[in-house]
Amino acid sequence: MERHIAINDFDYPLPDERIAKFPLAERSASKLLVYRGGEISERRFADIGDVLPAGQLIVFNNTKVIRARIIMHKPSGARIEVFCLEPHAPADYERAFAVTGTCEWSCIVGNRKKWKEGYVEINFDYEGAAVWLRAWIVEERGRECTVRFEWSAPMTFGQLLEHLGRIPIPPYLNRDSEEIDYTRYQTVYSKFEGSVAAPTAGLHFTPELLESLRGRGFDFAEVTLHVGAGTFLPVKDEDAAQHPMHTEHFEIRRDTVRQLLAKWGAVTAVGTTSVRTLESLAALAWRIHTTGSPDAGRVIGQWELYDIPTDYTGRTALGELLGWMEREGEERLKAATQIMITPLGYTFRIVRNIITNFHQPKSTLLLLVSAYVGDDWRRIYDYALGHDFRFLSYGDSSLLMRD
Known part of the structure; x- marks a missing residue:
């Protein structure tokens, strides 16, 4: 099947002064754009518990940035x-x-x-x-x-x-790393070393906010995807479908798959790295469905998820993956993914809502956002530009909900 994506359709003007060069003094003081079923509003990130649907399973990427x-x-x-x-x-x-x-x-x-x-x-x-x-x-x-x-x-x-x-801060900050980056370019829940870039959607969470969300009945789960430098690679081809996606390694535990299955339909992913990890699980499950094995040593291909029938649901996928892990006695599963989530008819099977920052023009991360919200990505970014939101890694956040 031929695939074509005109990357120039995913461009927007981003003045240098809108790129956050340093973090705010307080992590959760950042602004939060809320997109719900086409409607856009604005809150503080500290108030995210007021706008997230009750009973959500919030999934974090617990990777830790190394001094690479x-x-x-x-x-x-x-x-x-x-x-x-x-x-x-x-x-x-x-x-x-x-x-x-x-x-x-x-x-x-x-x-x-x-x-x-x-x-x-x-x-x-x-x-x-x-x-x-x-x-x-x-x-x-x-x-x-x-x-x-x-x-x-x-x-x-x-x-x-x-x-x-x-610490390897992003190249678009155009500065050397400073003392503040050693703590603030790291999530408060980071655990496992391996990333050369932070899963930046999680930078807004504080221990106090996490405790507050837990007290309000939200459940938490963790995955590990080690973010590679390829996340910053620009799309150089006019046809983004020709852009070779980088490989990133991830790990998920059996208990997490069990949580995801129990909460299927109420899963909120913190960041695009969590989205890519969770959605990649459907590819491993489809391999089990068709061959009896997840073949975890083989990288999940860039377009592999597009070849899975659309009626193969996330609930079915999680059930098959959990069943295989239980039968094989596997407590955790390691794999690697190159998936590219784009507006070319991608089917989200695991993720219901997304928490994410504002991404660079003509980037694969912006394509992922467009795959989720459609052409409304322009309205979202126009609103953010018109209402003094800060952009990129140290910038403000958005909560995207289609329903």
């Missing part, structure tokens, strides 16, 4: 930035952060032309001893490289990043 940018130098003195994207050897995130001595990562290298051979390094003190971190390029793959790290410090790679790395 490491500034290193060649022995000659040339400055090289190594941006760690995802682990290569070992490839599993948990093992990659726990390893000592050596590991390999897929990276983007800044000032690559100055690093043609040899190693780059950092010399530093740790617990009173002189130690070092060195890196070599093992393989080049387009804009990415496989980089081997070796270090003499008695630290895990996770500890090393925490000690030497810098």
